[in-house]
Amino acid sequence: MAISMKLPFTANKVKGLLFRSAYRHIKEGLKLFRVMIADDEHVIKNGLKNFIDWDELDCQIVSEASNGLEALEELKTKKIDIVITDIKMPGLNGIELSEAVSKHYPKTKVILLTGFADFSFAQSAIQYGVIDFIIKTNPLDKIQEAIRKAKSFIIQQREADSKIRQLEEVMTNTIPEIKRSFLQDVLHRSIHPADVETKAQSLGINLKHYFILAFDIKTKADTDSYNPDKEEHLITSVIHFLNQSFKDYSPILLIPSNETVILLVSFEEDDYSLHIRDVNRICNELIEISESFMNTVVSVGVSNMHTSLLELHIAYQEAKQALSEQFYTGLQISMIESVTSIVSAKGNDNISIEKVISYIEANYSNDIDLQTLANHVHLNSSYLSRLFKKETGETITEAITRYRIQQAKLLLQNSETKAYVVGMMVGIGDSAYFSNVFKKYTGLSPKDYRAKFR
Template sequence: MLKVLIADDEYFIRQRLKKIIDWDELSLEFIGEAENGKEVINKIKNNQVDILLLDIKMPIKSGIQVAEYIMVNDIKTKIIILTGYNDFDYAQKAVKYKVEDYLVKPINKKTLNEALNTCKETILKVNEKQQKIYDYNKFQKRTNIYNTILDFNNVKKLYKEYKEFNNYEYVQFIGIFFPGNHDIYVASFINYLLRNINKFNNENISIESFKENESVSILQLIIKSQDAITLNNIKSVISHFITDTNVVFISIGDIIPIGKNWTKNYKLVWNQLYQRYFINDNMIISNKLKPNNKYKSIAIRKKLLLCLNSKNNNALKKLINDIFTNISKSGSKDYLILSLTEIFVTLQINYPDQVNSNKSINSFVQELIAEDYSLEHLKEIVFTYTDQCLEYVNHEKPSNTSMVSKIIKYIEENYTDPSLSVSEISNYIDLTPTYIGSIFKKVTGQSILQYITELRMDHAKKLLRTDKYNITEISQMVGYSDVFYFSKKFKKIHGCSPKNFS
C-alpha cells in the first residue's frame, strides 16, 4: 500500500481530509500528519512517504519550500498541493517543483479521490518501469559474472564494468544439493550466511546464486577481506544451518584471490556434490576427500543378461547388490556412471520396450544421478527396471499407465507454481518419490523434472510468440521465480535465449 502524509496548518482540515479519503478502495495507508513545513521535512526524512497532501501556506516553511526541498534532494515523494488561493503564480511555482496536482479549497471528496488515484497510478507505473530496469541490470550482471565463472570472460572485464568488484579481494564457491523446495531452501541459506558470516567482519561478503538444475545451486561468495573469515568459520556457520535436515549436501570450495581463474574452483565444487553418494556426512570441504579409484570391476553386461534370460531373480538381486557395493567402495562418480551406463545399455538393447528413453543412455544416466541423493535410491530404480524386464510383456501394465496419466494431469494443472516438485506430486499420489519417479521414467522415457521443464518451455515458446509479455513476466507465468535460470534452461532446450527466440 502506498503511504500518504497529510500536511496542513489547520487541524480540522486535516481531520476532514482523513475522513473523506477512500483509503481501502484506493489501497492507500495514512502514516501521519504535520502542521508546518519543518515538521513535514522531518517526517519525509525519517519515513517512506509516497504521496504528500501539502498545504501551500504553512508556518516556518511554506508548502512551496517543502516542494523545493523534495525536488532538490531527489526524493521520490509525489505532491498534491492544497490551497485556498486560486493564484496563477502559485500554480506556476507548483509546476516548477514538479507537483502532481493542484487542488483549490474547499476540497471536494470526489475531486480529491480522483487526484489521489491518478497520483497512485503514476507512482505504480514509475515503480514498474524502475523494477524492469533493475531486473534487466541484475540479469546482465549475473550473466557477466556467470560467463566469468565459465571462463568466457576474465575478471578484469568485470572490474571495468562493475566498479564495486574493486572493493573485494577473494571469492569462494559453495555447492548446494537440495531436492524438494530448492529455491526456498537456498534463499533461507543465503540469508543465514549473510547474517552469520558478516558478523565476523561487518558487511564483509556479498553472495551471487546460480541455479544449475532443479536440485543444485552454486553460490559465489565475494569477500572483501580474509581478516576474520576462514574455512573453519564458514564450516561452523553452515553446520549449524544444516543440522536439522538429512536431504541436503553442501560442498565448500577454497577461498581464492579474486583475480585468480574461477573456473577450476567452480567445477571442483560442482563435482564434489556427487560425493553425497559416497560419504556418511552432508558436507564436504575443499578437496580433502580423495576418491578411491582402485575399485573391483564386474563384467556387468554378461552377468546381467544371464540372470535376466534365466529369470533367476535371486541371482539378479545379488548381482545388483554387488554392483552397488563396489560403487560405494570406489567413491568414484566416474565408476558410478560407468556401472549405470552398462546396466541401462544392456537393458535397452535387449529389452527396448522396457527402457523407453528418447535420449542417449549417457544423458539418461547423467540426469538420473544429478537428481537423486543416495545409492540406495538409485539401486531401487535399477530394481524397478530389471523387475519389469523379468516380467516382460509387450505393453505397459495398466496400473503404471494410469498412474503416469494421473501425474501428467497434476503437472499440467500446477506447472505455473514455482514450488511444484516430485515430493509434492508423490504426496498427491500417496507413493514414495523414488517409486513414482522410476515408473514415470520407465513409461515416458524421461524424469518427472524433465517433463515439467519441457512443458514449461513449450508454454514459454507460445507466450514469446504472442509478443505481449517481457521475459521476466513469461518466466513467472511458466513457474520460474528466477529469470536467469529460466533463460539458461530455455537456451539449453531450444538452442537460443528467450530474447533471441522468434
C-alpha cells in the first residue's frame, strides 16, 4: 500500500532554502580577512561586532578574547589576519600583546584601541608594527579606516608572497626543463663537444656514472581499440612510477613519446653490480605492476654504465639496441650482449668478475691488459684469467675484443667517422687488424656494415 505525506513546504521552497544556505556558505568563504576582537569591556566588543558593517569590509569576526592571554591562545589555534585590541587589559595588556604578535605572528596586523590618558604610552607600540591607534571616543568610521589600512598591508604582503611562490614554482619547473633540454642537445650532438663540460657545470649537472634506460610501453593485444587518452594516462603513470622509484638516482626524463620513454639515472659510487641489480629490481617491479594492474606490456633496454657526458649518445644507442633485442616479452636488461648477464652476484669471485667487466666497459678505448685488470681487482693474474673463463665462458681478451666491436658497430651505425678512426676510438689502432677482427665478429667489413644502415 502506497503512503503519501503532505509536507509543510513545497519543493520550490526547499530549493530556496537550500540555495540561501549554500549562498551563505559561499559568502562566508569570500570574506578574505579574519578578525579577532580583544577587549575586557563587553560593551566595546558588542559595539564593534554590531555597529560595523563587516560584510562591506570583506571581514569576518572569527574570535573574541577578554584579555591578552586569551588572545594569544586563540592565535595559536586560529588563523587571524587582524587583531583589534584594547591597550589596558588584565593579564597581558595590548602593548605586550602587540609585541608577542609581532614576534610570533608577523603577518597579523594589530589595531590598538586607546583612551586619552594612555595615548602617549601607546606610542611605544610603533616598534611592534601596530597599524593604527584609535581613540575609543572617535567615530566608528575611524576604526573602519584603520581596518582598510590593515587590509591594504595584508594584500600587499599576500601579493608579495604570491610572487615569491610563483617565482619558486617557475624555478622549480624551469630548471629541470633547462637541464633536460641541454641533455637532449648533448644526446643529439647539437652542442660542440668542447662546450659540453662548461655548460654542464653551469647547470649543476655532474654525471659521474649513469645508465640510459629505454622503456617500450604497449597495451596488450586483446584490449579494446586504440584510445589516445588511455595511452597518455599509461605513459604518465609509468613516468610517475619511474620518478618515484629512481628518486635516489636523480632521474631525468629525456624523451617521453607515445610508446617509448628514455630515462637517465645517475649515481655517485662506482659500484656497478649494486646499481644494475637495483635497476633490475625496479624494472621488474614496473613490469609486474603494469601487467597486473594496467593490462600493459613494458619492455626495458639498459645501456652500459658511462662516466662522460660525451658518451650520452652512445648510451642512448646502447639502450635502444638492447630494447630491440628482446628475447622475451617483458624485461630485457641486455647490456649490449655483455657477459654481465652470465655472471651471478654471489661471492667475492663473482664480484671481482663484475668489476673487471665494469673496467672493460669504462676503459675499452684504452690499452687494457690482463695485469692491469688483475691489479684493479687485487687478484693474481693467472687466477683471474682462469676464473673469468670459468664464470663467463670466454677469455678476457675475447671479452675485451667483443665489447670493442659492439661499440664500433654503434659508431658505424650512427656517425660518419671513418672506419680506421672508429678502430682507434674503440682501442684497436691497427686499421687492417680492426677490419679483420670486425669481419670475424660480424661477417662484414666495416664499410659493408655501415652500408646496411644507409
